[in-house]
Amino acid sequence: MDGIDDAPASASRAGAHDESAxxxxxxxxxxxxxxxxxxxxxxxxxxxxxxxxxxxxxxxxxxxxxxxxxxxxxxxxxxxxxxxxxxxxxxxxxxxxxxxxxxxxxxxxxxxxxxxxxxxxxxxxxxxxxxxxxxxxAPRQDARPPASPSVPDDAERRFAGWRLNLRTRRLQSPEGRSFELPRSDFMVLQALSASPDRIVSRNMLSRQAFGRDHLPGDRAIDVCISRLRRLLEDEARRPRFIRTVRNEGYLLELSADAG
Missing domain, CATH: 3.40.50.2300 (Response regulator)
Incomplete structure (x- = not known):
């Protein structure tokens, strides 16, 4: 039919740990x-x-x-x-x-x-x-993540006065404004902030944010970066924090970190 193709009824259920969703x-x-x-x-x-x-x-x-x-x-x-x-x-x-x-x-x-x-x-x-x-x-909002002494409930990453809470996915500006990031944007910023001042490839970011390899012509990561820049940068077209490294990927520059 026009919207959905027929598929065998025996499609694999293996690995569907989230099937109660x-x-x-x-x-x-x-x-x-x-x-x-x-x-x-x-x-x-x-x-x-x-x-x-x-x-x-x-x-x-x-x-x-x-x-x-x-x-x-x-x-x-x-x-x-x-x-x-x-x-x-x-x-x-x-x-x-x-x-x-x-x-x-x-x-x-x-x-x-x-x-x-x-x-x-x-x-x-x-x-x-x-x-x-x-x-x-995952973890779902109604499920508390396992306790970990290395990742406390208020775990966060800081750069230039910004704060990214790793539990709640909230980004707080230097002025105290709070933003709840879409999952894909959070995963991209989390990956960049985990390797400050180092290039993170589009392929790695795509795996983190979307669970798939980056393909030629796929702009999903670029869209995430664009949304993050609109939040983080004074001038999105002249970014200070999230830098593009042509043909390689992106990096989060923390040399001006004041947080």
Whole structure:
């Protein structure tokens, strides 16, 4: 069919340690929505469906762990919903759309989606992306991470007056303003701050943030860097902290660290 390809019912369930997670599928196409819900339910996930933004908001308080969000929806579209959702909640979002152009994917990632999948797609690929996104988002908000004497609850990294809390994913400015970062942006900044003044390759950043190797033409990491620069830099086009090293990657320069 147009939106989702048929897949063998015997698709592997190996490694699905997160199969108790609740996925909310938001798509106005009843058949596609039900097929996705049925497929994920068959793999052990709990699922809910919503046909539009109003239904999505009404179901979010049911303990949702992941939102699979169609771009083209009646009323408020998926891009607008994703932007508002990112401002209000800390939930991973996989955007799906029949619009598979690179520019559409970039827009989806720029406004905060954790991944983007073009229709038609093999449900096994969706399953793999669901698992990857949930792995990256662990530990879940309702699960306290194991105690570690080397990583206290208030563990943070500091640079030039900025503070990145490694437990809460909150970034605090020198003036005291607090920002909750999207997971992908947090993972990128965490990786850069773990190796200050050293080049971190796009491939390494892609593995940290998205669980996949960087491919030619993939701008997902560049989008994360762009969002971080808009927060951190006085002039995003003339960055002081996050430097681009052409053909190699990025580095977080801490030589001016005043924190």
């Amino acid at each position: 609740l996925a909310l599928v938001v798509d106005d196409d009843d058949e596609i929505r039900e097929l996705i819900c049925d497929y994920l339910a068959g793999m052990g996930y709990r699922t809910r469906g919503a046909a539009n933004g109003r239904e999505m908001w009404s179901r979010l308080d049911e303990g949702v762990d992941l939102v699979i969000l169609d771009l083209m929806l009646p009323g408020e579209d998926g891009l607008s919903l994703c932007r508002t959702l990112r401002d209000r909640r800390s939930l991973p979002v996989i955007m799906i759309s029949a619009r598979g152009a690179c520019s559409e994917r970039i827009i989806g990632l720029e406004i905060g989606a954790d991944d983007y999948l073009a229709k038609p797609f093999d449900p096994r690929e969706l399953l793999a992306r669901v698992r990857a996104v949930l792995r990256r988002s």
